[in-house]
Amino acid sequence: MRRRRARAYLTFGVASIRQRWWEAAVQVGVALLAMAVVGAGLVTASSVPASYAATKLRLNGPDLWVGTQSAAAPALYAEVARLSQVSATTPMYMVQSGVVRAGGKELPAAISPLPETPPLVGSLTVAGGAWPAPDANVALLERGAAQTMGVGPGSDATVVGGAGSVGLRISAEVRDISHASYPLSTPAVVYVTRSVWQALGGDAAATTARFGARIRDLSQLRATALAIRDLAPAGVPIAINDGALVVEGLQPLVLALEGFLVLFGLFGLVACLFFIVGTTRADLIRHARTLGILRATGWSLRQVRWLLMLQRGAPVLAGVLLGAVAAVALAGWMTDQVVQLMGLSAALDTAPLVLAGTGAVILLAALAAVRLATRGFGRTSPGATLAAGYRQPPSRLAGSLEVGRGGIGPRLGSSLLLGRPGRTSTAVAVLLLGLVTVIFSVITEATLSSFGSEPSTWGYAYDWRVDYVKGLAPADAQHALDGTAGIAASLPVYDVNATIDGNRTDARFVTPAQDLLRFHLLTGRTIASDSEVLIGAGLAASTGLAPGRSVLLQVGSAPTTVLIAGVYRELDNLGQVLVGRDSLLLGLQPKATPAYFVVRLQRGADAAGVRSRLEQSVAGQFVVSPVRDLIAVPLGNVFQAVLLILGFGLAVVAGMVMFAMTMILADEHTFVIGILKAIGARRRQLAASLAWAAGLLIVPAVVLAVPAGILLTAALIAALSQVVGGVDVVLPVAALAIAIPIALLAPILGFAIPARAALAASPLEAIGMER
Amino acid sequence: MLKYDIDSEIEPLTAPMVAAHGLTKLFSGGGADLRAVSDVSFELEPGIFAAITGPSGSGKSTLLHLLGGIEKPSSGEIDVAGTAVHALGESALAKFRLMQVGFIFQAFHLIPNLTIFNNVAMPGLLAGVASAALRDRVLRLLETVGIRDKADRLPHELSGGQQQRAAIARALVNDPQVILADEPTGNLDSAAGDAVLQLLGELNDRGKTLLMVTHDARIAGWAGKQLRMRDGRLVTTAET
Structure with missing residues (x-):
C-alpha cells in the first residue's frame, strides 16, 4: 500500500x-x-x-616561538632545550637585517641560514624546488615576498646582509608557518644556504635570533612560556608567542x-x-x-x-x-x-x-x-x-477601480495586481530582494576595491619607505634625504621590540607629522603628550587593552607608564603594533637609531629620477619601497573573487526568481485577458494595462530597493568596519545606474513574455487557460 | 416599357440582423482536421429570439463564437448588424465585439478581481464612455437585472444566478443590437435559469436580437426560432 x-x-x-x-x-x-x-x-x-x-x-611544528638578541640566543637556546617541559626544539635561526633585490625591486629582508637538512621540528616547507645543498649559491624567498617582487625559482637576486652582499639565484619559494606572508609580516623572510650565510658575515652579523620549542603538556603552555621568559638575562629583550598567532x-x-x-x-x-x-x-x-x-x-x-x-x-x-x-x-x-x-x-x-x-x-x-x-x-x-x-477570494483592494479616475490602463493594471495582493506583494518582495542583492554587490565591490588600494586608507600619506643598510649612519641617511631634490619631506621611524602590560609587541616611535602619517583612529583620540601611545587594532583585540588605561611600557630595560590614548587601524604585523612619540623613546634610549625613513615626494616629481639620485647619493645603501607595494589588502583577492562570483551568481538567481514570479503573475492574468478580449478590449488597451501592472510592480520595488539596498549595505559595511577598521562606503552611482536596469531586465521579460503570449492568443484560448 | 421587378417587390423591408453564408470552421490538431462547423447558412431578421440547439459536439457554441467574432471562420461569410465580420482585422473585430454584440457565457466569466459594478462598467470603460453617463447606465442596468444592491460585491460573493445577471448587464452596457448567449442557464438551477430566461425575453421584447445556444429543448422553447445542428451542419430551421 x-x-x-x-x-x-x-x-x-x-x-x-x-x-x-x-x-x-x-x-x-x-x-x-x-x-x-x-x-x-x-x-x-x-x-x-x-x-x-x-x-x-x-x-x-613547535608550540612556542622565542625571539631574542643574537648575542644572548645560544645560551638561552641551550637552557630552553634543557627544560623538562620542552620535548624538542627547532634549529636556532639567526637573523640578519638586510635587503633582497630581485626582479627590479628590492625589499627589506630578515635573512636567516637554512638548516642543512629539513629539521625534525620545523616550520618550513620548500615549494617549487628541492632543499638546497649547504654549499649552493642560492636563496629561498618567502612566498609573499616572491609574489610582491614578481620572481620565482631560477630568478637572479642580490642579498645584502649585515656585512656583505651576494649575487645568487632563487632556488625555491619557502612557506614558513612562524610568519604571516609578506607584506602582512615585514621585513620579507629570506633563507640562504650555510655558504651564503657565511659570505654575508655569518652569525656575527646577525642582530636577532629565534627558535621554536615543542611542549610536552600543552595545558602547561603558558607556564612554560613564563618559565622561558624567566631564563632570559636581565635587560635582554625576549619575545615569546604561540605559533597559532598568525x-x-x-x-x-x-x-x-x-x-x-x-x-x-x-x-x-x-x-x-x-x-x-x-x-x-x-x-x-x-x-x-x-x-x-x-x-x-x-x-x-x-x-x-x-x-x-x-x-x-x-x-x-x-x-x-x-x-x-x-x-x-x-x-x-x-x-x-x-x-x-x-x-x-x-x-x-x-x-x-x-x-x-x-x-x-x-x-x-x-x-x-x-x-x-x-x-x-x-x-x-x-x-x-x-x-x-x-x-x-480576491482582495477588496480590487474595488479601487472606479469610474472617473485615470485611464483604463492604470485602473485595470492596478486592479489586476490589487486583486491578488499576496501574489503581488510576493513578486514585489522578490524584486526588492533581488535588487537589494544587486545594489549590495555593486556597492560592496566598489567599497572593497577602494578600501586598501589607497595609502591614505592605512594612514600613510608618504610615498616611500626607505630602509638603509647597517653601514650607513642614520645622520648620513637623513642628510641624503634632505639633500635630494624632489623629496618634500622625510621622517625617521624607530622600530623596536617592547612589552606593554606584559605583552610583547612591535613598537614604533615617530615625530607626529600629519603630512606623512595620519593615524586612522578607531576609538579614542590622538597622542597629546610623550606619556601617551596609540595601539593597533590587532594588539587591542588580542590583549583587551583599551583607550584610557595606564599601563607599563618596557623598551629594553627601561620601564615607563603610558596612557593608551586610542586604537588605530594598522596593516603591518596584523595590527600588533603600538605607536608613541620618538621623544618618548629617546628619553628611554637616547642612542636609539631609526629603523627606516618615510618619504613624501614633491607634487609632480619624477619618482624614478628622484629614486635614482637618492640611491646614487649613498652608493646604493638605501632600500626604497613604494608604499603601494606595502598595502596589499590581506584576502583582498579572495574578497573580490567571492563578491564577483556571488554578485553575478545572486544577480542571475535573483533574476531567475524575479522572472519566474512575474511570469506566474502574468500567467494568472491570462484568464482575465481572455475575458477582456471576448468583451471587446483592444490589444493596445490590454497591453497598456499590463504595462501599468508591470510598472506598478517594478516602480515600488525600485523605489524601496535603492534606499534599502544602500542603507543595508552601509550598515553591513559599518559592521565590517568594526572588525577590519574604518571601511568607508563608496557609492558608485554610475555602476548602480547600469546595474539596476540590467537587473530589471529579467522581471520585465518575465512579465512581458507570457503577457505577450496571452495578448496574441484568441480569447477562447486565453479563457480556456483557466484550469 | 417598364419591366416589373418581382424581386424588389418581395425584398424584406429590413436587411437581416444576422446572416451566415457557407460558414465553415476547421480545427487542426492531432494530425487530423476537425470540421466543427460545416457550410452553415442562415439569416435572422432584427428583433428575433433564436435558439441554436443540438447535441453536445454538434458545433453550436463554435457557431456562436464565429458570429460573435471570438473565432475566425475558415471560410464563408458572416454579416452581423451590417458588418462583414469575416473580413474584419484584429482591431476592428475587438471594436465589433465591444459595440455591436454582447456576449453571455455559460460560466459567466466575470473578472474575479473586479466588483460587480466594475465588471459591468468594463465595456463602457473600454469604449471610452464618459464617467457620469457610464455610472448612470451601469446602475440602471443593475437595477434592471435586479442586483443593484450587489454593485460593490465581488463575483464570488454572489450566487450563480446573480453572477449571470451581472454578465447580462455587462453584455448590455454598450447597447449592442445583438446579444449572443452560450448556454446562459447551464450553470444555474431551474429557478435561477428561468429568471435569466425571463430577463432575456424582456430584452428581446425591447427589440434586441437574441441568439442563444442550448441543448435543452425546454429552454429552446423560449425562443421564437430554432436552428438545429448536428455534426457541424445546420439540419433544420424551425419557427416555434
Whole structure:
C-alpha cells in the first residue's frame, strides 16, 4: 500500500516537474547557491585553524616561538632545550637585517641560514624546488615576498646582509608557518644556504635570533612560556608567542569572509522561499482541477500536501546535494587562498555535520514554505474545486477601480495586481530582494576595491619607505634625504621590540607629522603628550587593552607608564603594533637609531629620477619601497573573487526568481485577458494595462530597493568596519545606474513574455487557460 | 416599357440582423482536421429570439463564437448588424465585439478581481464612455437585472444566478443590437435559469436580437426560432 502510494507521489511529482521544468531548475539553482555559499563560509571558517593544525602536525611544528638578541640566543637556546617541559626544539635561526633585490625591486629582508637538512621540528616547507645543498649559491624567498617582487625559482637576486652582499639565484619559494606572508609580516623572510650565510658575515652579523620549542603538556603552555621568559638575562629583550598567532591574527578577516558568504546564502534562501510560496500558491490555482480530481478520488488533504512538498522538496534536495559539493570546492579554494598568507597548506575541514545541518535547514525551510503556501487550501470541498477550481477570494483592494479616475490602463493594471495582493506583494518582495542583492554587490565591490588600494586608507600619506643598510649612519641617511631634490619631506621611524602590560609587541616611535602619517583612529583620540601611545587594532583585540588605561611600557630595560590614548587601524604585523612619540623613546634610549625613513615626494616629481639620485647619493645603501607595494589588502583577492562570483551568481538567481514570479503573475492574468478580449478590449488597451501592472510592480520595488539596498549595505559595511577598521562606503552611482536596469531586465521579460503570449492568443484560448 | 421587378417587390423591408453564408470552421490538431462547423447558412431578421440547439459536439457554441467574432471562420461569410465580420482585422473585430454584440457565457466569466459594478462598467470603460453617463447606465442596468444592491460585491460573493445577471448587464452596457448567449442557464438551477430566461425575453421584447445556444429543448422553447445542428451542419430551421 505504502509502496503504491509512493509510486503515486512519484508519478505526479515527475509529471509536474516535467511540465514546469524551469520552476524546478530555478529551485535547484537557488538551493544550490544558498547551500554552496553558506556551506563554503562555514567550512572555510573551520578549515583555517584545521589547516594550521594539519600543517603543524605534518612539519612537527613547535608550540612556542622565542625571539631574542643574537648575542644572548645560544645560551638561552641551550637552557630552553634543557627544560623538562620542552620535548624538542627547532634549529636556532639567526637573523640578519638586510635587503633582497630581485626582479627590479628590492625589499627589506630578515635573512636567516637554512638548516642543512629539513629539521625534525620545523616550520618550513620548500615549494617549487628541492632543499638546497649547504654549499649552493642560492636563496629561498618567502612566498609573499616572491609574489610582491614578481620572481620565482631560477630568478637572479642580490642579498645584502649585515656585512656583505651576494649575487645568487632563487632556488625555491619557502612557506614558513612562524610568519604571516609578506607584506602582512615585514621585513620579507629570506633563507640562504650555510655558504651564503657565511659570505654575508655569518652569525656575527646577525642582530636577532629565534627558535621554536615543542611542549610536552600543552595545558602547561603558558607556564612554560613564563618559565622561558624567566631564563632570559636581565635587560635582554625576549619575545615569546604561540605559533597559532598568525592564524588568530587573520581570524577577523576570515570571519568577515564567512559573514559575507552566510549573508549572501541567506539572501538566496529567502529568495528560494519566496519562490516556493509563490509557485505553490500558483499551482493550487493552475492545477486546481487535477487536485480536485485527486481529492475526489480518495486523496486526503495531507497526501495532497505531501505531493506538493515532494514537488518542491525534490528539486531543493537536489540543489542542496549539488550545493554541498560546490561548497566543498569553494571552501577548498578560499581556504587555500587564506592559509597561503600564513605559509600553511590547506587542509579542508569538510565538517559533514555542518554541511548536513545547513542542508537540513534549507530543506526544512522549503517544506515549511510549502506548508505556509497551502494554508487555507482544503476549505473548499472537492466538488467545488472540481467545478470551479480552487480560488482564493480576491482582495477588496480590487474595488479601487472606479469610474472617473485615470485611464483604463492604470485602473485595470492596478486592479489586476490589487486583486491578488499576496501574489503581488510576493513578486514585489522578490524584486526588492533581488535588487537589494544587486545594489549590495555593486556597492560592496566598489567599497572593497577602494578600501586598501589607497595609502591614505592605512594612514600613510608618504610615498616611500626607505630602509638603509647597517653601514650607513642614520645622520648620513637623513642628510641624503634632505639633500635630494624632489623629496618634500622625510621622517625617521624607530622600530623596536617592547612589552606593554606584559605583552610583547612591535613598537614604533615617530615625530607626529600629519603630512606623512595620519593615524586612522578607531576609538579614542590622538597622542597629546610623550606619556601617551596609540595601539593597533590587532594588539587591542588580542590583549583587551583599551583607550584610557595606564599601563607599563618596557623598551629594553627601561620601564615607563603610558596612557593608551586610542586604537588605530594598522596593516603591518596584523595590527600588533603600538605607536608613541620618538621623544618618548629617546628619553628611554637616547642612542636609539631609526629603523627606516618615510618619504613624501614633491607634487609632480619624477619618482624614478628622484629614486635614482637618492640611491646614487649613498652608493646604493638605501632600500626604497613604494608604499603601494606595502598595502596589499590581506584576502583582498579572495574578497573580490567571492563578491564577483556571488554578485553575478545572486544577480542571475535573483533574476531567475524575479522572472519566474512575474511570469506566474502574468500567467494568472491570462484568464482575465481572455475575458477582456471576448468583451471587446483592444490589444493596445490590454497591453497598456499590463504595462501599468508591470510598472506598478517594478516602480515600488525600485523605489524601496535603492534606499534599502544602500542603507543595508552601509550598515553591513559599518559592521565590517568594526572588525577590519574604518571601511568607508563608496557609492558608485554610475555602476548602480547600469546595474539596476540590467537587473530589471529579467522581471520585465518575465512579465512581458507570457503577457505577450496571452495578448496574441484568441480569447477562447486565453479563457480556456483557466484550469 | 417598364419591366416589373418581382424581386424588389418581395425584398424584406429590413436587411437581416444576422446572416451566415457557407460558414465553415476547421480545427487542426492531432494530425487530423476537425470540421466543427460545416457550410452553415442562415439569416435572422432584427428583433428575433433564436435558439441554436443540438447535441453536445454538434458545433453550436463554435457557431456562436464565429458570429460573435471570438473565432475566425475558415471560410464563408458572416454579416452581423451590417458588418462583414469575416473580413474584419484584429482591431476592428475587438471594436465589433465591444459595440455591436454582447456576449453571455455559460460560466459567466466575470473578472474575479473586479466588483460587480466594475465588471459591468468594463465595456463602457473600454469604449471610452464618459464617467457620469457610464455610472448612470451601469446602475440602471443593475437595477434592471435586479442586483443593484450587489454593485460593490465581488463575483464570488454572489450566487450563480446573480453572477449571470451581472454578465447580462455587462453584455448590455454598450447597447449592442445583438446579444449572443452560450448556454446562459447551464450553470444555474431551474429557478435561477428561468429568471435569466425571463430577463432575456424582456430584452428581446425591447427589440434586441437574441441568439442563444442550448441543448435543452425546454429552454429552446423560449425562443421564437430554432436552428438545429448536428455534426457541424445546420439540419433544420424551425419557427416555434
